[in-house]
Amino acid sequence: MGKRNQKKRETRGQRKGASPGPPPERIQPPPVRLVREGTFRWVVPRAGSMTTTGLIFADEHMIDDLRRDQGAQQVANVATLPGIVGPAIAMPDIHLGYGFPIGGVAAFDASGGVVSPGGIGYDINCGVRLMASELHADELGDHLTPLVDALQRAVPAGVGSTQRGGGVRDRDLDTVLSEGARAAVSMGYGERHDLDRIEDGGRIADAAPDEVSAKARERGGPQLGTLGSGNHFIELQRVDRIFDDPTARAFGLFAGQLVVMIHTGSRGLGHQVCTEAVQLMGGAARAAGIALPDRQLACAPLGSDEANRYLGAMAAAANFAFANRQVIGHLVAQAIEGFLGLAPATHGLRLVYDIAHNIAKWETHEVDGRRRRVLVHRKGATRALGPGAPELTGDLAQVGQPVLVPGDMGRASYVLVGTDDAARETFSSSCHGAGRRLSRSEALRTARGRQIVFELASKGIVARAESHRTLVEEMPDAYKDIEAVVAVICGAGICRPVARMVPMGVVKG
Amino acid sequence: MTARVAIGLGSNLGKPERQILIAVRALEHVPGVTPLALSSAYRTEPIGPPQPRYLNAVLVVETTLEAEALLSALHGIEAAMGRRRGMRYGPRIIDLDVLLLEGRVIETPRLSAPHPRLCERAFALVPLLEVWPGACDPGTGRRLADVLSGLGDQGIGPPRPLPARVGRRSLPHTADVAFAVTGSSIEDAMERAATALVDLMVVRRDVVERDRMAIDLTAGDHVELMVGLLEELVFLVDARSFAPRRVGGLRIDGGRLTATVYGEPDVRSEQLGTRVKAVTYHGAEIVEARAGRWTATVTVDV
Numbered sequence: 001m002g003k004r005n006q007k008k009r010e011t012r013g014q015r016k017g018a019s020p021g022p023p024p025e026r027i028q029p030p031p032v033r034l035v036r037e038g039t040f041r042w043v044v045p046r047a048g049s050m051t052t053t054g055l056i057f058a059d060e061h062m063i064d065d066l067r068r069d070q071g072a073q074q075v076a077n078v079a080t081l082p083g084i085v086g087p088a089i090a091m092p093d094i095h096l097g098y099g100f101p102i103g104g105v106a107a108f109d110a111s112g113g114v115v116s117p118g119g120i121g122y123d124i125n126c127g128v129r130l131m132a133s134e135l136h137a138d139e140l141g142d143h144l145t146p147l148v149d150a151l152q153r154a155v156p157a158g159v160g161s162t163q164r165g166g167g168v169r170d171r172d173l174d175t176v177l178s179e180g181a182r183a184a185v186s187m188g189y190g191e192r193h194d195l196d197r198i199e200d201g202g203r204i205a206d207a208a209p210d211e212v213s214a215k216a217r218e219r220g221g222p223q224l225g226t227l228g229s230g231n232h233f234i235e236l237q238r239v240d241r242i243f244d245d246p247t248a249r250a251f252g253l254f255a256g257q258l259v260v261m262i263h264t265g266s267r268g269l270g271h272q273v274c275t276e277a278v279q280l281m282g283g284a285a286r287a288a289g290i291a292l293p294d295r296q297l298a299c300a301p302l303g304s305d306e307a308n309r310y311l312g313a314m315a316a317a318a319n320f321a322f323a324n325r326q327v328i329g330h331l332v333a334q335a336i337e338g339f340l341g342l343a344p345a346t347h348g349l350r351l352v353y354d355i356a357h358n359i360a361k362w363e364t365h366e367v368d369g370r371r372r373r374v375l376v377h378r379k380g381a382t383r384a385l386g387p388g389a390p391e392l393t394g395d396l397a398q399v400g401q402p403v404l405v406p407g408d409m410g411r412a413s414y415v416l417v418g419t420d421d422a423a424r425e426t427f428s429s430s431c432h433g434a435g436r437r438l439s440r441s442e443a444l445r446t447a448r449g450r451q452i453v454f455e456l457a458s459k460g461i462v463a464r465a466e467s468h469r470t471l472v473e474e475m476p477d478a479y480k481d482i483e484a485v486v487a488v489i490c491g492a493g494i495c496r497p498v499a500r501m502v503p504m505g506v507v508k509g
Numbered sequence: 510m511t512a513r514v515a516i517g518l519g520s521n522l523g524k525p526e527r528q529i530l531i532a533v534r535a536l537e538h539v540p541g542v543t544p545l546a547l548s549s550a551y552r553t554e555p556i557g558p559p560q561p562r563y564l565n566a567v568l569v570v571e572t573t574l575e576a577e578a579l580l581s582a583l584h585g586i587e588a589a590m591g592r593r594r595g596m597r598y599g600p601r602i603i604d605l606d607v608l609l610l611e612g613r614v615i616e617t618p619r620l621s622a623p624h625p626r627l628c629e630r631a632f633a634l635v636p637l638l639e640v641w642p643g644a645c646d647p648g649t650g651r652r653l654a655d656v657l658s659g660l661g662d663q664g665i666g667p668p669r670p671l672p673a674r675v676g677r678r679s680l681p682h683t684a685d686v687a688f689a690v691t692g693s694s695i696e697d698a699m700e701r702a703a704t705a706l707v708d709l710m711v712v713r714r715d716v717v718e719r720d721r722m723a724i725d726l727t728a729g730d731h732v733e734l735m736v737g738l739l740e741e742l743v744f745l746v747d748a749r750s751f752a753p754r755r756v757g758g759l760r761i762d763g764g765r766l767t768a769t770v771y772g773e774p775d776v777r778s779e780q781l782g783t784r785v786k787a788v789t790y791h792g793a794e795i796v797e798a799r800a801g802r803w804t805a806t807v808t809v810d811v
Contacts, residue, residue: 098791098808122787122810219748229784230811268747271786271810275740278790283729295732295790440686440783440811445635445668448657466778469654 025291030076034063040092040492044072049293050079055087055425057492059484062092065437074101077293081106083113083302085367085374089426091381092488093435093480097121099296102380102436105429107365108302110373114290115307116299117277117314119377121358124274124314125321126265127199127382128404128432129329129354130415133336134347137238137258137504144236147339148462148505151234154335155328157227157466157509173221177209180319181354184326190333190351194326196394198354199383199401202322204361208312212269213276216313220269220320225327229466229509231474232264234332235406237413237501244498247417250399251352253499260336260349261413261501262328263406265358266321273317277310302375311360318359325354352415353402357382357432365427376427384418384430384495403495407434407482409463409474409506410456414486416495431489434479443478444469456506465508474508513545513611514579515637515644516568517624519604525564526550528590528603530671533568535586541573542582544691545701548636549668560600566671567608567636580607580620608633609641612714614648623647628656631663639668643712643782686783687792687808696759698795698803699735700768703756706739706785706809710746711772715780716754718771724756727765731795734766735805739788743809745770747784752776786810 030048034056037043042063044054054075058066066072071094078088078100085107094103099118108114140147175183181202185192195201227234239257242248253259266273284300284307285292292298300306333349342348360377367374385392385401392401403416411434422428438446452475456463465471489495516536520528529550537544548567555563572579583605590603608624615622623646627633634657637644644653688705692698707713724741728734738756745751753772760767787810795805 098789098810118789118791122789215744215748219744271747272744275743275787279728279733279737282733282790286729295793298790441639444654445639448631448635449660450658469783 025286025289027080027291027293029073029293030080032072032076034067034072040488044076044079046079047076048080049291050076051082052079052084053087054079054090056090056094057092057488057494058094059092059488061484062094062480062488066094069096071096071101074099075104077297078104078106078119080293081108081114081116081297081299082290083109083111085109085113085372086427089429091429091431092485093380093431093433095435095437097379099294100377100379103431104379105376105381105426107374107376107427110302110375113302113375114299115302115311115360115375116297116377117274117281117310118296118298119379120274120314120360121379122271122274123265123358124270125318125356126358127263127321127325127354127356128406129262129325130352130402130404131260131262131329131333131349132252132352133258133260133342133349135258135340136256138256140258140504143339144505145462147336148236148464148507150335150339151236151332151505152464152507154331155227155234155507156225157229157232157507173217174209176224176323177212177316177319178207179203180322181326184323184330189327189330194329194351197351198322198326199356202326202354204315204318206312207315207319208309209316211309211313212273212316216269216272216276216317219272220267223267223269224320224324225331226267226324227264227328227507227509228267229470232509233262233409234328234507235261235409235413235503236505237261238504239499240412240502241500242498243500244417244496247399247498250395251402251415251498252350253352253415259352259501260332261404261406262325262332264324264328266317267324269320270317273313277313280306280310314360318356321356322354329354353404355382355402355404363427365423374427376429378429380432380435381429382432383428384416384422384426385428386418386420386423389418389423389428402498403430405431405433405482405486408476408479409503409508410459410461410476411502412482413501413503414482414497415499415501416486416490417498418495419493421493422495426494430495431485434482434485436478437480438478440473443473443475446477447472447475461503462505463508464506470508512613513569513571514607515609515641516570516583517565517604517606517608517633518568519563519565520602521555521561521563521600522602526671529564529566531590532586532603532605535589536568536570539582542579543571545569545571546640547671548639549670551632551636551668552666553632554664563632565632565636567633567640569640576607576610576613576615576620576622577617583607608637609644610647612647628653629660631657631660632665634660635665643708643714645714686811687806689804689806691798691802691804693801693803695731695795695797695803696761698805699738700756700759702735702805702807703738703742706742706788706807707753707755709783709809710742710785711752711776711780711782713754716752716772718754718773720751720772720774722751722770724766724768724770729764732790732793734761734764735795735807736788736790736793738766738768739807739809742770743785743788746776746781750774750776752780783811
């Protein structure tokens with residue numbers, strides 16, 4: 001079987017930063033109780049090694065689900081980390097993560113606090129972008145299916161997909177890592193005014209491209225401009241309902257409108273940065289004498305060399321993700337404009353907003369009556385700024401920041417807007433989606449005998465995927481009901497609803 | 510020459526879960542049989558005369574035994590557990606069937622493999638696919654996952670995890686894939702963890718061993734070494750387009766691990782399975798449960 005062709009090659013093996021020695025000290029996970037403190041608020045009281053409380057936004061059904069898995073335990077575990085400010089927070093789309101729960105928010109003090117790569121996640125700056133056309137969705141008529149096919153052709157997707165031509169050269173990659181979406185715009189992807197509608201202008205400052213290893217570059221470089229697999233998608237949607245007309249108009253949305261949503265992140269580059277950082281932080285936590293209830297919570301004291309190196313690499317990976325969504329957004333807009341014969345300059349797609357939901361950022365928040373600079377970790381949670389927040393510029397300053405909440409591919413997605421309550425209660429953070437209800441294997445098992453493509457087709461939704469398995473793993477029933485998640489987040493006053501969109505066509509990786 | 514075999518276990522008498530676990534333990538002690546993975550148990554309605562409901566599970570093993578010798582071993586275990594062969598489809602304390610041999614069709618007076626009714630029975634396919642997701646019918650080449658999706662819901666209950674760490678087992682986790690493996694030594698357990706990950710990332714039977722990659726890494730402790738090894742496999746697939754088939758020659762010397770990955774370069778898209786983002790430390794563990802029996806637990810982010 002071709003054994004004569006055998007070659008021996010070395011893969012780089014040194015585990016950077018992993019000094020031989022005992023593992024980080026382990027402590028017992030704290031005991032967990034859930035105490036209801038309002039219609040949608042549940043508190044995990046301080047116990048064991050917790051230094052603060054946990055705060056979970058959920059309804060009764062979600063809490064019932066949560067009692068069956070370890071999600072609340074993970075909230076309590078986060079509350080044991082040094083220097084945490086305010087409660088360890090979880091959004092209604094909470095589900096079991098590794099270390100941190102998905103749907104988690106935690107802020108750490110600049111002095112005495114930590115950064116934990118697991119609190120950001122492997123897909124650094126995974127996020128969502130919404131682009132709006134000027135068309136009514138009805139105008140598509142019979143063209144929906146060929147348009148979905150055109151989108152599938154326009155953006156490489158699926159397992160191990162790479163951009164045609166092999167992505168960017170290493171010099172350009174450095175620019176992408178330091179400049180984010182700006183670099184993509186200067187390479188010809190999209191327009192300069194797009195940047196006004198991207199969180200932080202599509203660029204996180206203080207990126208340190210030098211801290212992005214050769215392995216991360218090798219893994220992620222060729223993947224710029226690709227969607228990836230799993231829960232990443234491109235979705236054509238129809239604006240089904242407007243809740244707040246002035247805000248919707250400010251965002252550029254109207255009832256019946258054809259819009260397109262994109263969900264992807266930093267691909268293999270971000271995964272590799274996080275992988276190496278978790279390894280590095282195991283040693284850092286040990287050196288700093290930090291005891292952990294779960295090794296995936298590995299962290300380093302803010303200000304330490306390990307923390308600075310990771311934050312620089314994370315910002316660079318976040319910039320890669322902003323650039324990735326900018327490139328994909330351009331490819332998608334080109335495909336739609338080309339297909340429908342729209343003049344890009346006058347009738348093209350416009351960016352509504354682009355947000356991150358796996359990221360840590362330095363922000364200033366009022367805590368106990370005092371303005372404090374804190375590092376806010378959001379893992380499966382988005383920033384949600386209310387009207388008048390100083391970070392918002394241009395036409396959004398008066399109305400607040402769009403919060404994009406994708407649902408599953410069979411039901412609905414939402415645009416919300418941040419409020420002042422969010423600033424007070426959640427470090428200006430909101431939910432990021434519906435949240436998984438079934439594991440992928442449970443989804444495969446429950447779906448036996450079902451044809452997800454036909455089920456979606458019977459609802460008028462055209463679905464395309466590189467693999468049938470992805471469609472089943474991502475089927476609507478695998479997710480919580482987005483309506484319930486939005487009801488909790490709006491009921492708790494963290495956001496206000498602006499628009500609801502329903503899916504028309506979806507491309508999965 | 511080792512072969513991978515799926516063994517069906519069924520029982521509807523005398524605390525069925527206990528009977529299944531007894532049979533699994535017995536199989537672990539058959540020379541030449543190495544259990545790889547035990548599925549969850551599924552409650553199913555009986556076929557044939559009125560009788561209690563069945564509990565079904567599937568054990569995947571690797572074996573050096575000839576198929577007929579393996580069948581004899583199964584019959585021996587059934588007899589030792591008090592099974593009397595009588596009424597067709599009648600109640601039974603334990604039923605052990607050879608369901609599937611990887612890549613082989615067998616027709617002898619004593620044994621037919623794949624099991625003649627495998628493709629009609631969701632109660633066999635569901636647990637089989639849980640622990641062997643890429644399994645194919647060697648006669649037709651059809652993926653059993655496709656066969657199952659063509660069958661209706663045959664009234665199978667939800668999966669009930671069996672309280673045994675046998676070979677490799679899928680663990681429930683909402684966002685991710687988690688598995689547990691056992692091995693006779695720490696090196697063996699790590700190689701098995703590697704095989705479990707490879708099974709997730711590629712369709713192993715479609716990968717040939719015509720190239721190899723050397724792995725050499727150092728780390729602080731055994732968990733870091735194991736996670737490091739698995740991360741190298743993720744990197745090989747995602748960045749180098751290298752399709753691994755297995756990890757061999759694994760050696761641990763203090764804080765250093767060396768091993769060889771066998772497989773083929775330039776992975777084709779049809780060889781790829783689930784894309785793995787990363788290997789996590791969440792619940793990661795490798796411990797000697799008792800003398801000569803190591804267990805490893807890993808959660809990956811997909």
